[in-house]
Structure formats: C-alpha cells, structure tokens
Amino acid sequence: VQVLESGGGFAQSGNSLILSCTTARRTSSNNGMGWFRQAPGREREFVAAVSWTGGITNYSPSVKYRFTISRDRGSATAYLQMNLLKPEDTAVYYCAIRRSAVAGNTPSTYQYWGQGTLVTVSS
Numbered sequence: 001v002q003v004l005e006s007g008g009g010f011a012q013s014g015n016s017l018i019l020s021c022t023t024a025r026r027t028s029s030n031n032g033m034g035w036f037r038q039a040p041g042r043e044r045e046f047v048a049a050v051s052w053t054g055g056i057t058n059y060s061p062s063v064k065y066r067f068t069i070s071r072d073r074g075s076a077t078a079y080l081q082m083n084l085l086k087p088e089d090t091a092v093y094y095c096a097i098r099r100s101a102v103a104g105n106t107p108s109t110y111q112y113w114g115q116g117t118l119v120t121v122s123s
Helices: none
Strands: 003-006 009-012 017-023 032-038 045-050 057-059 067-071 078-082 091-098 117-122
Touching: 003 091, 017 032, 017 091, 017 117, 032 067, 032 078, 045 067, 045 078, 057 067
Parallel strands: 009 117
Antiparallel strands: 003 017, 017 078, 032 045, 032 091, 045 057, 067 078, 091 117
C-alpha cells in the first residue's frame, strides 16, 4: 500500500500548516491512521492518530490543543492541522496506516508508511 503525504514546507513560529495523507489504492476497511515525526538526531515519535470512523483521536501531549487530526469517514484520507507552530515542531512528518481501527500511538503497530514530508518552523 503506497501512502502519500503532502503539505509540508516552511512556516514562521505561531503560524499554521496542514498536512494531508492518502493512499494510492484502496486499503481494507477498519484502518486507523496516524502521524509521526522525526527530528534530526532524534527517534521517531508519535504525534496524533485517528480511528477508522474518525470518532476517536489520540494526541501527544506536546501537540495537544495545537494540532488537530481528522479524516474523511470511512476513507484512507487524513489531515493534520497544525496551529501555533513552534521551532521544536521542525521534523519530517510521516503518515502511517495500520490494520486496526484503533487510534494507536506505537509506531511498530503501523504496517504502511509514507516517505515523509518536511516541516520547518523558524523562530
């Protein structure tokens, strides 16, 4: 399954960006989707996840109340609205899909990954 991210780029501190994620072909049903990020020299970390129905979301404390994950119900398209960006949000952001409907936060439970999109936030 090919996972495609878009929407990365440059932003000034305090501004917003939105990331999108979709698949090139239809996945099976009941897929949770998540966003992870990796900054230079750091391990990949969980950002946000959404359940298959979109009704349940899960956030890292570092982005809660600033970022919002959503998805088109019943489809493999998800979004990450990032507000009040900070320089420490600078990272490569990865979209991932898992063969479970749950909004999980563990990278190893996701089976399909995109190539990542770079987000750079300047102070």
